[in-house]
Amino acid sequence: MKKGTIKNAIGGLFRGRYGADQYGRFLLIFALIIMVIGMITNNVAGTILMGIATGLIIYAYVRMMSKKPQKRREENRVYLYRRNSVLAFFKITWRKLKEGRSYKFFKCPKCAIVVRIPKGAGTVQITCPKCGEKFIKKA
Numbered sequence: 001m002k003k004g005t006i007k008n009a010i011g012g013l014f015r016g017r018y019g020a021d022q023y024g025r026f027l028l029i030f031a032l033i034i035m036v037i038g039m040i041t042n043n044v045a046g047t048i049l050m051g052i053a054t055g056l057i058i059y060a061y062v063r064m065m066s067k068k069p070q071k072r073r074e075e076n077r078v079y080l081y082r083r084n085s086v087l088a089f090f091k092i093t094w095r096k097l098k099e100g101r102s103y104k105f106f107k108c109p110k111c112a113i114v115v116r117i118p119k120g121a122g123t124v125q126i127t128c129p130k131c132g133e134k135f136i137k138k139a
């Protein structure tokens, strides 16, 4: 068998299939982490974790092999939206830990961006730097 033939065979296998996306990669990495925890957990919990990891890998594979790209793209979009929300939450939590002593944090009621005001500034009108919404808060 020539090299090109193998390449064509693999190419044929994935033709018309959805393939990998960010959500798929996340599922595989998550499955791998669960698997490692499962391996070092030497009891029933470990077996359950291995089962969950196997299920996730099968699910990730089925998604990659899917012939309904629109549905998969929608799943990926929802995943990215949630991931960004989680990242934003950790980012703001980190900032609050770091700067919480000298600043108060407020969420813009319109666009939800977080702005900080020095503590002790009193009642101030805040203009959102992103959307221009004005709101009054006490810092």
Ligand SMILES: [Zn+2]
Pocket (backbone or CB within 6 Å): 108, 109, 110, 111, 112, 113, 128, 129, 130, 131, 132, 133
């Ligand atoms: Zn805003």
